Amino acid sequence: MRRVAVTGVGAVSACGLGAEALWRATLEGRSGVREVLFPAMRRQQVTRAAKLPEGLLASLMEGSKPRFQDPVSVLALAAAREAVEQAGLGPDDFGSRCAVVWGTGFGGAPTLNAGYHQFISDPGGRFDPMTVPKVMANAPASWIGMAYGATGPTYCISTACASATQAIGLGTQLIRGGLADRCIVGGAESPLVDAQFQAWESLHVMSATECRPFSAGRDGMMLGEGAGVVVLESAEAARERGAHPLAEVAGYGATSDAADLLRPDVAGAAACMRQALADAGIEPSAIGYVNAHGTGTVANDMTEAEAIRSAFGPASERLLVSSTKPVHGHALGAAGALEFIVTLFALREQTAPPTLNFTAADPRVGIEPVPHRPRIFSAEAALTNSFAFGGVNASLVLTQA
Amino acid sequence: MTSSSTADRDAITASLFDIVAEEAMVDRSAIRPEALLEELGVKSADFVMILMAVEEKFGVYLSVDEELAEAKTVRDLTDIVVTRIQEHRARAGA
Missing domain, CATH: 3.40.47.10 (Thiolase/Chalcone synthase)
Incomplete structure (x- = not known):
């Protein structure tokens, strides 16, 4: 391939x-x-x-x-x-x-x-x-x-x-x-x-x-x-043509909930991330950073956190997760591209950007994102998620070039 | 809590029962404080309609936040909304 x-x-x-x-x-x-x-x-x-x-x-x-x-x-x-x-x-x-x-x-x-x-x-x-x-x-x-x-x-x-x-x-x-x-x-x-x-x-x-x-x-x-x-x-x-790659797109996952028009679904989102990891042929532990869909709505964040835990298993404990939407907003049809670019820079600089406005952990979310300040990591790959109304899920895995 | 604010609360709650019945298309007689929203068939889209009606009637914008998302019974829902409406009025009056 x-x-x-x-x-x-x-x-x-x-x-x-x-x-x-x-x-x-x-x-x-x-x-x-x-x-x-x-x-x-x-x-x-x-x-x-x-x-x-x-x-x-x-x-x-x-x-x-x-x-x-x-x-x-x-x-x-x-x-x-x-x-x-x-x-x-x-x-x-x-x-x-x-x-x-x-x-x-x-x-x-x-x-x-x-x-x-x-x-x-x-x-x-x-x-x-x-x-x-x-x-x-x-x-x-x-x-x-x-x-x-x-x-x-x-x-x-x-x-x-x-x-x-x-x-x-x-x-x-x-x-x-x-x-x-x-x-x-x-x-x-x-x-x-x-x-x-x-x-x-x-x-x-x-x-x-x-x-x-x-x-x-x-x-x-x-x-x-x-x-x-x-x-x-x-x-x-x-x-x-002698071009220098910035990174590689190593994996793509796409699934559909086929459940509710507005409410996200853990199984669909988790299957999507698993599919992206399998497509990239890497273990969950190879991912150092996840740029979450992280909209800030109650439903998305709870569902996405549970899906991340499900897809990454024990590797989710060391995983850095953040949502950069408080900075660039939720740009809907452009969101995935803006966040892909953020993820690419994060991978190249081995630095996870922070989640602004984070005040305290929500025990029901069970994942604490990188808050306030960037955090460095060491990994060959990063993943970015997008989940849409209509129950459409998409994840991309980037690896270092 | 003064008796006037209790009366106020009761009046708002009664009007919220009407809103839930109307917007979620539930039989008004089935709406009791302890009734489970799920059993009444109140779904995510109905929540949006209820919040829209609350905004029209009381002028307060409520997004589907953590507390609202956790509401299980009619009472859970109306307690949160009544509190928000009273907070809104206190701010507006201040």
């Missing part, structure tokens, strides 16, 4: 522009959570989210085609630019052997939101004729393909919060199976618009206080936004 190397990463998030900015913020515990107010919401109860820094989206939109591109595509392209540049790919490295596999939960939510506002407030007025091509979930994938001339297959995965992790997993499988030599993979999400924020608020899973994963007193998640891109290549393709 062909090995899969990571040769470039790129990110746009509440921590700013760049994968390095994302990693530094998670490592140093600088949260990108800020006040987010929507005048159209008459009764806004949750007023904070991990929003892009002021002015960043506007500056990225300047170099874009705003009449054709929703912000979600602009974020995807900005992250892709960074990843492709780091990978050192040239014009001849794309073509029919390069695929794009992209994750998003809601696609062009800002354009859809604006369209509904327009339709209701001025039904006879001029409607944005580009609404459909801006909103469609595959728009970011297609813009990336067009930007680089990737003429291999384009796939778009929309499995809510597991989208980007599954995109990275599917890209890995395409390369392993010889269907592509190179894949641009990742995910993007722009959920911070009023009606969508209202929808999240109505589900009562967002915290009106702080996101404190695995902690006693946790009361919900914090939304985020952004894009993460990963350049995957077969190890031979990377070697042939």
